[in-house]
Amino acid sequence: MEAFVTRKKRKICPEPEPEPELDPEPQNEEESEESTDLKLAMLASLHPDLDQETLLDILLAHDGAVHAASASLSAAQDIPSPTTKKSGPRVVGSQTSLKLFTNPSSGPCSSPVPKKSKLLSKKGATLHLYDPDDIAEHTPCSIIHNFLPSGEANALLLELLEESKTFEKITFKLFENVVTSPHTSSFYVGSSMEMDRQRHEYVYNGARLTDVRKITPWLDKVKPLVQAAVNAEIQKRILSSYPGAKKLKYQSPKTWVPNAAFVNCYNGPHESVGWHSDQLTYLGPRAVIGSLSLGVTREFRVRRVVPKKDDPDPDPEAAGDAGDAEGGQIAIHLPHNSLLVMHAEMQEEWKHSVSPAQAIDPHPLAGNRRINITYRDYREEFHPRYTPRCKCDIPTVLRVVQKKKKNENWGRYFWMCHAGNVPDKKGCSFFQWAKFDDDGVPLNTGNRK
Ligand SMILES: O=C(O)CCC(=O)C(=O)O
Numbered sequence: 104m105e106a107f108v109t110r111k112k113r114k115i116c117p118e119p120e121p122e123p124e125l126d127p128e129p130q131n132e133e134e135s136e137e138s139t140d141l142k143l144a145m146l147a148s149l150h151p152d153l154d155q156e157t158l159l160d161i162l163l164a165h166d167g168a169v170h171a172a173s174a175s176l177s178a179a180q181d182i183p184s185p186t187t188k189k190s191g192p193r194v195v196g197s198q199t200s201l202k203l204f205t206n207p208s209s210g211p212c213s214s215p216v217p218k219k220s221k222l223l224s225k226k227g228a229t230l231h232l233y234d235p236d237d238i239a240e241h242t243p244c245s246i247i248h249n250f251l252p253s254g255e256a257n258a259l260l261l262e263l264l265e266e267s268k269t270f271e272k273i274t275f276k277l278f279e280n281v282v283t284s285p286h287t288s289s290f291y292v293g294s295s296m297e298m299d300r301q302r303h304e305y306v307y308n309g310a311r312l313t314d315v316r317k318i319t320p321w322l323d324k325v326k327p328l329v330q331a332a333v334n335a336e337i338q339k340r341i342l343s344s345y346p347g348a349k350k351l352k353y354q355s356p357k358t359w360v361p362n363a364a365f366v367n368c369y370n371g372p373h374e375s376v377g378w379h380s381d382q383l384t385y386l387g388p389r390a391v392i393g394s395l396s397l398g399v400t401r402e403f404r405v406r407r408v409v410p411k412k413d414d415p416d417p418d419p420e421a422a423g424d425a426g427d428a429e430g431g432q433i434a435i436h437l438p439h440n441s442l443l444v445m446h447a448e449m450q451e452e453w454k455h456s457v458s459p460a461q462a463i464d465p466h467p468l469a470g471n472r473r474i475n476i477t478y479r480d481y482r483e484e485f486h487p488r489y490t491p492r493c494k495c496d497i498p499t500v501l502r503v504v505q506k507k508k509k510n511e512n513w514g515r516y517f518w519m520c521h522a523g524n525v526p527d528k529k530g531c532s533f534f535q536w537a538k539f540d541d542d543g544v545p546l547n548t549g550n551r552k
């Protein structure tokens with residue numbers, strides 16, 4: 104897990120292009136898409152009696168404006184608020200399919216459900232999804248339950264529970280504060296040579312990784328199964344959901360080959376990961392990620408950050424059609440031994456999180472712990488030896504302009520300095536628009552060797 108944090112947008116001074124308008128609207132912390140963690144923390148400090156989920160719902164209902172959300176909460180202090188939680192702890196239950204709710208005639212004898220059923224998620228509310236068809240239809244993900252033979256899933260879980268005893272929390276800079284991640288993690292690659300390259304050549308949040316490990320026997324054994332399943336899911340997705348049944352612009356046409364894995368451990372209901380998009384720096388644009396969950400069932404939440412319907416898409420070819428949160432967030436329930444595929448439209452247009460839970464069902468082998476493995480395809484053409492370096496002389500980070508409102512640069516990728524993400528370090532003003540061919544191969548990296 105490398106990218107759940109971003110920092111306050113600094114003033115960017117592109118060279119040699121004129122200063123880009125990443126967001127032409129007035130910027131402050133409240134309006135920054137990337138600062139949800141901080142906003143939640145601020146809101147929580149103002150309303151310590153309310154749980155994170157309620158605070159997030161209220162924050163979303165106020166378009167992310169902390170003051171407005173707080174004002175509503177204060178106004179409602181003496182009156183039971185319609186937005187505060189009414190029920191007891193959320194129960195991890197089961198749901199057959201949304202189709203039963205969206206199509207009254209559905210049942211064994213009814214006609215098939217229309218391709219696009221009405222989504223129940225509304226701004227400020229959370230839609231809970233369990234069924235693979237619903238997840239594929241309404242989110243940028245697809246899921247395979249009971250993915251591994253159960254003995255293999257258990258062996259992998261036991262192996263990683265042992266590994267996780269030495270996982271650590273990551274420390275990073277959020278705005279001007281140094282904070283630690285609310286869960287532990289480590290990073291695995293295939294060989295000693297790759298470990299070496301990761302430690303000395305790659306940069307994450309402005310710094311080198313110190314905890315890089317050699318892939319474990321079970322992680323390695325499962326890898327080809329994940330590869331086959333993810334590639335099959337990619338093809339299914341292209342045929343069922345993308346315009347003209349073609350891969351997205353900038354999506355790689357090559358076979359997806361996982362060669363790195365972040366492993367996360369969530370020990371207990373309160374461990375979590377805040378809203379983020381995964382970094383594309385080494386995966387390239389329109390990246391696909393295979394995410395295997397083991398142990399305790401937790402909610403993986405997704406919300407669209409780029410509106411789909413109201414705003415015409417400046418690049419209609421760029422995005423797939425599937426997924427439509429309509430302002431609300433969707434909770435995908437990830438049980439033990441489920442493989443979630445985050446498809447090519449996910450990182451640029453959606454954010455995801457694992458929210459703290461009020462209650463969890465202990466797992467017979469893992470107790471209160473959940474292990475998550477995100478298998479990733481580090482593409483050779485995105486190796487830091489090829490990507491732009493900033494004035495601090497480190498490889499830059501690849502980002503995308505996500506805020507869309509009236510922003511002509513929406514959807515454009517850029518390289519920028521991330522040295523300032525490290526506590527006590529300052530970055531430089533390096534900025535360069537990124538250009539790719541249709542298959543996502545970088546065109547203007549400048550310092551190719
Ligand atoms: O634990 C999960 O399911 C997601 C983890 C995640 O988002 C990440 O590692 O980037």
Ligand SMILES: [Fe+2]
Pocket residue numbers: 104379380381455
């Ligand atoms: Fe992530």
